[in-house]
Amino acid sequence: MKALISGFEPFDGDAINPSKELVTQVLPQKVGDWELEGVILPVSFERAFPTLKEAIELHQPDLVLAMGVAKNRIQVSFERIGINWMEARIPDNEGFQPKGQKIIKDGPDGIFTSLSLTNIMDISREKKLSVEISNSAGTYVCNRLMYELQMHSQKRSISSGFVHLPPCPEMRGESLKSMSVPEVWETLKSVLFFS
Numbered sequence: 050m051k052a053l054i055s056g057f058e059p060f061d062g063d064a065i066n067p068s069k070e071l072v073t074q075v076l077p078q079k080v081g082d083w084e085l086e087g088v089i090l091p092v093s094f095e096r097a098f099p100t101l102k103e104a105i106e107l108h109q110p111d112l113v114l115a116m117g118v119a120k121n122r123i124q125v126s127f128e129r130i131g132i133n134w135m136e137a138r139i140p141d142n143e144g145f146q147p148k149g150q151k152i153i154k155d156g157p158d159g160i161f162t163s164l165s166l167t168n169i170m171d172i173s174r175e176k177k178l179s180v181e182i183s184n185s186a187g188t189y190v191c192n193r194l195m196y197e198l199q200m201h202s203q204k205r206s207i208s209s210g211f212v213h214l215p216p217c218p219e220m221r222g223e224s225l226k227s228m229s230v231p232e233v234w235e236t237l238k239s240v241l242f243f244s
């Protein structure tokens with residue numbers, strides 16, 4: 050079995066993004082029976098999913114987990130749904146700032162993750178892990194990536210989802226609570242790979 054795990058470049062003036070750190074510094078090549086592959090995506094409405102799609106085509110994974118940071122989250126936050134909307138408070142790293150428009154003109158309004166969030170929450174409660182479910186991935190680049198990923202993986206029967214990470218302690222800014230990148234990885238490993 051193979052899993053592809055994506056992280057994003059830093060954005061919004063930050064020097065690091067814990068999702069990128071996880072992929073580049075912490076992700077092992079294997080966990081249990083799973084082979085793991087990683088890819089870093091540009092914070093670009095237009096180019097994030099095409100970059101992930103190329104990696105999907107290259108690695109042919111059974112599971113895709115996309116990750117990004119959300120500074121207001123204090124736990125590992127599994128997103129339930131991607132919505133067909135783009136509206137940005139700040140431009141992406143290529144200067145694009147949609148003011149409110151659909152991602153795909155005739156696409157469905159929303160699309161759910163194919164991960165079993167019930168199982169994930171059961172394991173999290175049992176192991177007392179810092180995990181929550183979020184019902185909105187926002188309307189920025191992460192939401193668009195999740196929407197396009199779910200649309201793609203539904204057609205291919207790939208299991209996939211998106212997770213927002215809390216900031217890590219090394220990040221700029223005053224977040225009251227943060228989670229270290231190794232701690233985030235231990236948490237994801239438990240709920241996704243039962244390891």
Ligand code: PCA
Pocket residue numbers: 057060066068092116117118119187189190191192
């Ligand atoms: N978080 C942003 C995009 C990249 C990232 O790590 C978001 O939540 O949309």
